[in-house]
Amino acid sequence: MKKIKKILQKGIHLLYGVEIDKIEFQATRKDFEGDITIVVFSFLKTIKGNPVEIGNNLGSYLVENVDEVVNFNVVKGFLNLVFSDTYFLTNFSEIYTSENFGFVSTTGDNKSVMVEYSSPNTNKPLHLGHIRNNLLGYSVAEIIKASGKKVYKTQIINDRGIHICKSMLAWQRYGNNETPENTGLKGDKLVGNYYVRFDQEYKKEILNLIANGYTEDEAKKQAPILLEAQQMLIKWEAGDSEVVKLWKNMNQWVYDGFEQTYKNLGVDFDKNYYESETYLLGKDVVANGLESGIFFKKEDSSVWIDLTDEGLDEKIVLRSDGTAVYMTQDIGTAIQRIKDYTDVGGLVYTVGNEQDYHFKVLFLILKKLGYNWAENLYHLSYGMVDLPSGKMKSREGTVVDADDLLIDMTNTAREISEELGKLEGYTDGEKESLYKTIGLGALKYHILKVDPKKRILFDPAASIDFNGNTGPFIQYTYARIQSILRKADFDYSATINDISLHPKEKSVLKQLALFPEIIQLAASNFSPAIIANYTYDLVKEYNSFYQSVPILGCENLQEKIFRTQLSRQVSEVIKSAFQLLGIDVPERM
RNA sequence: GGUGGCAUAGCUCAGCUGGAUAGAGCACCUGCCUUCUAAGCAGGCGGUCCUAGGUUCGAAUCCUAGUGCCAUCACCA
CATH class of the missing domain: 3.40.50.620 (HUPs)
Known part of the structure; x- marks a missing residue:
């Protein structure tokens, strides 16, 4: 292809006395005869004349000077080369x-x-x-x-955060010491069940609180099970041995489950x-x-970055x-x-x-x-x-x-x-x-x-x-x-x-x-x-x-x-x- | 409201940095197993490429505006 380009450039110089450095090749469309197509239209800015005539001239030149090109045809401004x-x-x-x-x-x-x-x-x-x-x-x-x-x-x-604590808490409350071994369930499925269970209980408590005169927003924030999960997160961050042990246990179940799924899916890391x-x-x-x-601190001591110059907002990088x-x-x-x-x-x-x-x-x-x-x-x-x-x-x-x-x-x-x-x-x-x-x-x-x-x-x-x-x-x-x-x-x-x-x-x-x-x-x-x-x-x-x-x-x-x-x-x-x-x-x- | 993405056949999708008459599959209709695997091949039907402008010899493709859908704009991750 490079060879053809070079020869074509030479040919254009010879025939028309101009230099063209950009020549585009594309595969010839199915409905036309040929293998590679050169679009003559794009030359018209530098070469004045009839595109069909130019195509014919260049085509003949290529057939004569390139062994691989054995034939050509011109349709409108498209020069189709046959290899x-x-x-x-x-x-x-x-x-x-x-x-x-x-x-x-x-x-x-x-x-x-x-x-x-x-x-x-x-x-x-x-x-x-x-x-x-x-x-x-x-x-x-x-x-x-x-x-x-x-x-x-x-x-x-x-592997950290409030969402993990939710499953942990639900398992603690309702789990009856279920394990992947004694239930035969995949570890991630077992833990997932308790995540769903948490949500069910949470919703029940919200309804309860609303019935007792709380607004919906208050209820969502005050539900005891949520407060308890938040407590658990604080304990985790403090390194509470009981919580960390449970966390390690349940995470391991999940890892084992994921391992199986990855294997079945054929992916690895x-x-x-x-x-x-x-x-x-x-x-x-x-x-x-x-x-x-690079960052700055607000009065409440949260840390931010200002990206307004880049067309974005301020973004928090550390909580207060x-x-x-x-x-x-x-x-x-x-x-x-x-x-x-x-x-x-x-x-x-x-x-x-x-x-x-x-x-x-x-x-x-x-x-x-x-x-x-x-x-x-x-x-x-x-x-x-x-x-x-x-x-x-x-x-x-x-x-x-x-x-x-x-x-x-x-x-x-x-x-x-x-x-x-x-x-x-x-x-x-x-x-x-x-x-x-x-x-x-x-x-x-x-x-x-x-x-x-x-x-x-x-x-x-x-x-x-x-x-x-x-x-x-x-x-x-x-x-x-x-x-x-x-x-x-x-x-x-x-x-x-x-x-x-x-x-x-x-x-x-x-x-x-x-x-x-x-x-x-x-x-x-x-x-x-x-x-x-x-x-x-x-x-x-x-x-x-x-x-x-x-x-x-x-x-x-x-x-x-x-x-x-x-x-x-x-x-x-x-x-x-x-x-x-x-x-x-x-x-x- | 600001920002970003998407919009092509009834459905699911291709269409590269602008090029010829916009292509496949599914579905629907015809043919083809006495020959190398018919999960295949050949053909038919089916289009306002969201709309309106603009740039260009040439626009589904680039630019502008609008419409629709989705996402995002959290001291959630």
């Missing part, structure tokens, strides 16, 4: 023989990136919203890795941070910033009683991370778009504190997952539970597979693992294919599709290719360079060649959706090719070899692309 089959075949053999096609290996020059995702509260189980968060964060981490940077995956566990361990550092930093004048707020601990956590990993030059936060403002402020504060890495902070902000009934609310029980959803998806995959009945010879264990691969593939693809910043409407009643633009469709194509490769019991390692290409082969080839730039594009946009949509297009092209021409049944050996190689390469790219999305591919289905 030789040799060019495509050479291109393919480079792709076919390259190791990890499309992936850029990590080099020492690039600063590492830390990607934060998941970051749950430890008072309730994970739900569909967390699933989107986890899938996005995990996938973006994989994509950045593939684009050539070292990546650390991390989460911040929100290199390092966990706990809010209870970083908020103190945040407080120190605020104290220093107060001395250097000296305790930390959300912002305080986030400042501390960020700094702690760079301390722990000195090679990290930037942080990515996977957090819902309801916190856009928070992160804008956080990034500004860190910049004002003078950290050079503060230039490389990115809030991977994504839209909420809403149900037809509206927002999901844990306290009201209107959530789609993560574990339940994973089981549902596996069940659906099982039903469909059994109906199709293509798995003779598979053991029960192999089947179950396949159902999980397919079910999870459907769910993950369904969520990842949409642009992160858009909100998703999830209807549990209308089940996720397994046909069309879906994970299983792509997995199916992969499995089909594997089946061909299993049957290809001949040597297809030779390099093919002198056959004439079928249009369908050419389309597949063009789509394949895009993979490296797609990875870079997805990385710079932090968007798994770009990978998903690319893969879908590739698979569509391949299936069309598959149905139009024979592969193993091909009579010409050269063509047979080439088509087998092409199929294999497509399956490799599917596998790589799905790896970036955290989706497995099956050998059969």
Whole structure:
């Protein structure tokens, strides 16, 4: 492409005596003949004349002077160039023989990136919203890795605060010493139940107080159970051994439960941070910033930062009683991370778009504190997952539970597979693992294919599709290719360079060649959706090719070899692309 | 009210830094399993790209204003 650009510039100079440094190439649209299109319109400012005539002149010049260009045509102001089959075949053999096609290996020059995702509260189980968060964060981490940077995956566990005390208190009052062991419940589910229980009791007490003449606002503040929870938080901060013991116990239950869900979901972390361990550092930093004048203190001794010059408000960073707020601990956590990993030059936060403002402020504060890495902070902000009934609310029980959803998806995959009945010879264990691969593939693809910043409407009643633009469709194509490769019991390692290409082969080839730039594009946009949509297009092209021409049944050996190689390469790219999305591919289905 | 995001086919979504007649899937209707896996392929139906202006040879895409939905503007996290 660079070569053509150079020659074209030379040609323009020769024919018209002017210099043009910006020349744009684009893939030729399907309905026209050609491979690459140059838009002649954009030259009209420097070259006066009829665009069609200019196109014809430049086209002839290129055909004469560039070996790879064998033909051209001009439609209106569009110059379509036709490339030789040799060019495509050479291109393919480079792709076919390259190791990890499309992936850029990590080099020492690039600063590492830390990607934060998941970051749950430890008072309730994970739900569909967390699933989107986890899938996005995990996938973006994989994509950045593939684009050539070292990546650390991390989460911040929100293990302190009033919400934790609520579950603790309800368990103390109504728990009868229930444990995950003696109930058989997952730890996060057990704790979540008591969080809901707290809310029920709290609401009862409010109604009671209102009946006794309190206003609603008063009742909400004066309910005994809430006061008791607040007492508990104070005791926790003071290090009360009884409370801390209970806290550790119940948090551990939750961690064990999360562990299982993460494992089922197929995500992992290199390092966990706990809010209870970083908020103190945040407080120190605020104290220093107060001395250097970045923050200021109000009469009630709360500490603030003034961001009105940046078009934002004043924002609190420390309460009047000296305790930390959300912002305080986030400042501390960020700094702690760079301390722990000195090679990290930037942080990515996977957090819902309801916190856009928070992160804008956080990034500004860190910049004002003078950290050079503060230039490389990115809030991977994504839209909420809403149900037809509206927002999901844990306290009201209107959530789609993560574990339940994973089981549902596996069940659906099982039903469909059994109906199709293509798995003779598979053991029960192999089947179950396949159902999980397919079910999870459907769910993950369904969520990842949409642009992160858009909100998703999830209807549990209308089940996720397994046909069309879906994970299983792509997995199916992969499995089909594997089946061909299993049957290809001949040597297809030779390099093919002198056959004439079928249009369908050419389309597949063009789509394949895009993979490296797609990875870079997805990385710079932090968007798994770009990978998903690319893969879908590739698979569509391949299936069309598959149905139009024979592969193993091909009579010409050269063509047979080439088509087998092409199929294999497509399956490799599917596998790589799905790896970036955290989706497995099956050998059969 | 201030700020930010979103708005494309009945539904779910693509459409890259402006380019040709706006594309897929689902749903609905036709065809295709005697050949490498039909979770597939080929075709049909379906559009005021929210509205109105502007910039440009050219706008779904950029700018301005408006409308609608969502989020946010807490000594909650």
